Amino acid sequence: MTYLVIPLVKIVVILLVLILGAAYLTFFERKILAYIQIRLGPNRVGPKGWLQAIADALKLFVKEDLTPARSEKFVFLLAPVLIIVPALLVFAVIPFGPSDIWRLTDINVALLFVLGVSSVGIYGIILGGWSSNNKYSLMGGLRSAAQLISYEVPMGFAVVTVVVMAGSLSLVRIVEVQRELGVWFFLPGIVALFVYFVCGVAETNRNPFDLPEAESELVGGFHTEYSGMKWAFFFLGEYANMIVISAMATVLFFGGWLPPFPNLLAPLWALPAVAWVPPPFWFLLKVAAFIFLYMWFRGTFPRYRFDQLMRLGWKVLLPVSLANLMVVALGVLILGGRS
Amino acid sequence: MERTHLKAFADAEEMEISFGPQHPSTHGVLRLMVKVDGERILDVKPIIGYLHRGTEKLFERETYNGCIPHTDRMDYTAAVTNNQGLVGAVERLMGITIPPRAAYLRMILAELQRLASHLVWLATHALDIGAQTPYFYCFEERDKILDLFEEYCGARLTTNCMRVGGMPFDLTPGWTDRCRAFIEQFPAKVSDWERLLTKNRIWRERTVGVGVISAADAIEWGLTGPPLRGSGVRWDIRKVFPYDRYDEVEFDVPIGTNGDTYDRYLVRMEEMRQSVRIIRQCLERLPDGPVMAKVPKIIKPPKGEVYFSVEAPKGELGYYLVSEGGDTPYRLHVRPACFINLQALPEMVRGQLVADLVAVIGTLDIVLGEIDR
Amino acid sequence: MSWWDKILAFIPLELVQGLGVTGKYLFRKKVTVQYPEQRLEPKDRFRGMFGFSEERCIVCHNCAKACPIDIIHITDHFEESVVDGKKRKKKVLDRYDIDVKRCMFCGLCEEACPTKPVAIWLTTKTYETAAYERNERLYFDKVRLQTWDGVLPFPGVKAPAEGGMPEDPKAEKKAAGGEGA
Numbered sequence: 088m089t090y091l092v093i094p095l096v097k098i099v100v101i102l103l104v105l106i107l108g109a110a111y112l113t114f115f116e117r118k119i120l121a122y123i124q125i126r127l128g129p130n131r132v133g134p135k136g137w138l139q140a141i142a143d144a145l146k147l148f149v150k151e152d153l154t155p156a157r158s159e160k161f162v163f164l165l166a167p168v169l170i171i172v173p174a175l176l177v178f179a180v181i182p183f184g185p186s187d188i189w190r191l192t193d194i195n196v197a198l199l200f201v202l203g204v205s206s207v208g209i210y211g212i213i214l215g216g217w218s219s220n221n222k223y224s225l226m227g228g229l230r231s232a233a234q235l236i237s238y239e240v241p242m243g244f245a246v247v248t249v250v251v252m253a254g255s256l257s258l259v260r261i262v263e264v265q266r267e268l269g270v271w272f273f274l275p276g277i278v279a280l281f282v283y284f285v286c287g288v289a290e291t292n293r294n295p296f297d298l299p300e301a302e303s304e305l306v307g308g309f310h311t312e313y314s315g316m317k318w319a320f321f322f323l324g325e326y327a328n329m330i331v332i333s334a335m336a337t338v339l340f341f342g343g344w345l346p347p348f349p350n351l352l353a354p355l356w357a358l359p360a361v362a363w364v365p366p367p368f369w370f371l372l373k374v375a376a377f378i379f380l381y382m383w384f385r386g387t388f389p390r391y392r393f394d395q396l397m398r399l400g401w402k403v404l405l406p407v408s409l410a411n412l413m414v415v416a417l418g419v420l421i422l423g424g425r426s
Numbered sequence: 427m428e429r430t431h432l433k434a435f436a437d438a439e440e441m442e443i444s445f446g447p448q449h450p451s452t453h454g455v456l457r458l459m460v461k462v463d464g465e466r467i468l469d470v471k472p473i474i475g476y477l478h479r480g481t482e483k484l485f486e487r488e489t490y491n492g493c494i495p496h497t498d499r500m501d502y503t504a505a506v507t508n509n510q511g512l513v514g515a516v517e518r519l520m521g522i523t524i525p526p527r528a529a530y531l532r533m534i535l536a537e538l539q540r541l542a543s544h545l546v547w548l549a550t551h552a553l554d555i556g557a558q559t560p561y562f563y564c565f566e567e568r569d570k571i572l573d574l575f576e577e578y579c580g581a582r583l584t585t586n587c588m589r590v591g592g593m594p595f596d597l598t599p600g601w602t603d604r605c606r607a608f609i610e611q612f613p614a615k616v617s618d619w620e621r622l623l624t625k626n627r628i629w630r631e632r633t634v635g636v637g638v639i640s641a642a643d644a645i646e647w648g649l650t651g652p653p654l655r656g657s658g659v660r661w662d663i664r665k666v667f668p669y670d671r672y673d674e675v676e677f678d679v680p681i682g683t684n685g686d687t688y689d690r691y692l693v694r695m696e697e698m699r700q701s702v703r704i705i706r707q708c709l710e711r712l713p714d715g716p717v718m719a720k721v722p723k724i725i726k727p728p729k730g731e732v733y734f735s736v737e738a739p740k741g742e743l744g745y746y747l748v749s750e751g752g753d754t755p756y757r758l759h760v761r762p763a764c765f766i767n768l769q770a771l772p773e774m775v776r777g778q779l780v781a782d783l784v785a786v787i788g789t790l791d792i793v794l795g796e797i798d799r
Numbered sequence: 800m801s802w803w804d805k806i807l808a809f810i811p812l813e814l815v816q817g818l819g820v821t822g823k824y825l826f827r828k829k830v831t832v833q834y835p836e837q838r839l840e841p842k843d844r845f846r847g848m849f850g851f852s853e854e855r856c857i858v859c860h861n862c863a864k865a866c867p868i869d870i871i872h873i874t875d876h877f878e879e880s881v882v883d884g885k886k887r888k889k890k891v892l893d894r895y896d897i898d899v900k901r902c903m904f905c906g907l908c909e910e911a912c913p914t915k916p917v918a919i920w921l922t923t924k925t926y927e928t929a930a931y932e933r934n935e936r937l938y939f940d941k942v943r944l945q946t947w948d949g950v951l952p953f954p955g956v957k958a959p960a961e962g963g964m965p966e967d968p969k970a971e972k973k974a975a976g977g978e979g980a
Contacts, residue, residue, distance in 0.1 A: 390556025
């Protein structure tokens with residue numbers, strides 16, 4: 088019975104938190120962008136605008152759901168599902184804290200699972216762009232396909248760097264190793280972190296790599312023809328993917344749920360005044376920092392062009408990540424690291 | 427085997443995209459029929475006329491001062507320079523010399539308008555290339571300029587702030603101080619935006635070498651304004667045929683070298699600094715005296731023709747006025763800067779990518795109100 | 800450019816600089832005006848909705864002539880009256896309509912008005928002219944021009960009796976001179 092009930096409860100909690108979080112991310116993004124752009128942002132719905140996300144969700148629920156007459160109806164419906172399900176699925180293996188309560192499951196190939204599942208999401212974009220029967224959407228879908236495939240590779244190498252350092256594919260183990268070593272992997276793997284995050288921004292189609300949407304060129308790209316809840320799925324998928332990338336960056340490079348300087352300041356973290364802080368707090372704090380970085384990027388950078396994006400992926404990030412992998416592997420070998 | 431495969435690819439169906447008239451980055455209601463192969467542009471055909479209001483025909487039934495509000499609506503981001511061109515044409519035909527204070531007022535307002543227009547250009551150009559934030563920074567500054575306009579003439583956008591023979595009102599008390607306060611803080615803001623964009627590698631990759639047009643081609647196509655100067659031709663109506671009192675102030679005409687989008691960007695940024703310089707000198711020298719010359723109540727230019735052009739923010743804005751001696755123009759033709767600059771668009775984007783098309787539309791700084799009139 | 804410079808150029812320092820600019824603006828005072836609650840006060844010369852004063856109007860038709868798009872419609876007739884034993888002809892206004900929905904607020908009508916302070920004035924500070932039905936709501940006859948809700952109670956609107964345009968020194972001088980005489 089406990090085998091069934093506890094995971095189910097966890098699943099429901101994770102899903103609720105995630106979807107609510109993704110919805111509220113839109114609110115935070117609008118707020119942060121507004122503040123960067125010397126505006127106030129949404130502040131009308133509810134106190135200080137805090138109900139804006141809910142109002143948006145309600146609006147999307149009641150909006151008319153249009154399907155273009157000459158679209159591929161089934162694929163058109165399938166695409167939004169394909170984009171959001173993998174994004175949510177990844178959270179099955181992400182550890183929010185040290186003990187079993189704080190995670191759904193811990194499998195020993197969690198990293199592979201994450202990479203594998205999250206690359207399914209690309210089908211949602213391609214199929215969505217193709218099935219809309221719209222030239223702009225098709226171009227958006229094609230851009231996205233090329234972009235995601237080429238950025239998956241350097242991202243993989245960046246992740247492998249961490250695997251080399253940790254000697255494990257299990258996300259829990261990776262964090263544990265960071266605690267045992269007393270150093271988070273972002274220090275030895277600063278280049279890997281950079282590559283990982285740039286690729287992560289590209290994979291989630293966010294500025295400065297938001298070409299598949301590219302509002303000023305493709306009028307929304309792959310989701311031009313979508314409306315109502317289907318569009319909301321794309322939207323939620325994008326934000327859920329942002330959380331995934333940020334969470335993975337936290338786990339891989341910033342010690343997951345560990346508080347800052349876990350060994351150096353160990354006496355401090357053992358104090359009763361701070362000890363009650365649950366480990367997920369630190370996890371969420373780091374994730375929030377990454378997401379803020381996402382939004383900061385969006386508020387600052389122009390957009391790359393399609394061919395430049397490809398050049399950056401294949402000619403810069405791929406060699407850099409490969410070279411970095413070599414260097415790190417050599418370092419691990421010399422320092423007698425774990426294998 | 428391989429060759430046939432390639433050939434099949436080369437014969438692949440070309441796609442025709444209707445770009446606009448309701449596209450977010452066509453700056454109004456421009457429609458482009460874009461023929462693409464994948465993302466590569468084979469040809470572009472601009473289709474205009476969605477905003478046609480028959481302004482030139484309307485001129486023929488208006489009194490000369492009644493024409494002025496109609497010119498506001500041509501290039502609606504630069505109403506002052508539109509007014510300036512029209513009244514200048516009429517004054518030249520009638521042989522009126524406007525009082526010096528009026529001339530300096532016109533220059534101050536026109537340069538403020540140039541700033542405002544370039545701010546709109548920078549805002550939308552950056553937005554097209556994907557940087558959202560400069561939009562709001564630019565519009566904050568532009569609003570301060572519009573506040574100055576509102577204080578002077580009562581309207582922010584469609585100013586209608588000049589009359590044949592001078593200016594309709596004098597400045598309100600304290601206007602010059604507010605104007606000076608504005609131009610003192612303005613160059614720092616320009617530097618801020620330049621820090622955001624000028625050296626930014628993404629911005630450079632998106633603009634360097636995009637939409638190149640050589641100096642010879644630019645002259646052939648009749649480009650004027652920043653698109654011409656970006657190609658390295660030092661041609662500015664304010665310098666070559668000075669009107670008002672532009673011969674009394676010092677300013678430089680910035681030019682580019684490569685004729686690409688990045689150079690045009692640099693030219694416009696520098697023009698903003700030069701405009702500030704002009705305004706500063708004008709404020710220092712602003713003479714006292716009347717703002718209106720002695721003109722008859724009903725303006726009847728003698729029979730004749732005149733062409734008068736001003737350096738509008740977008741390029742050369744000319745008015746060709748034919749008068750039959752009546753109180754309305756017989757014919758008043760406008761030489762719009764945007765319309766003629768737009769002609770070069772297919773030439774500039776052929777062979778480039780769809781994303782570049784957006785950048786080139788932005789760099790030409792077109793306003794459909796002036797193209798369609 | 801040496802190889803070291805090339806490697807340095809590879810590090811996106813200028814992107815960090817850009818982030819610095821936006822980061823600086825993140826903490827700046829915001830410029831948004833929360834419109835229905837806060838309003839920007841239009842300047843004194845602002846060309847807003849129309850106001851009209853029938854008793855000051857001399858029915859000269861100058862405003863209608865000056866209007867570039869002919870939206871001011873005036874009809875009048877002569878009325879004869881006997882004042883102090885003399886016959887006097889006086890123009891009386893029948894109709895003074897402004898088709899505001901087509902107005903482009905150029906201000907030429909007000910400029911053309913020979914009465915000082917002017918009979919027709921655009922300098923009310925009302926810019927909220929939106930209506931659900933423009934043909935009816937935005938067609939103003941002379942009664943509505945004088946009584947629409949906003950022409951007098953709206954703050955900042957100076958009725959011509961108080962001196963026309965507030966910063967018009969001529970009008971003030973005239974008003975002062977009038978009192979002296």
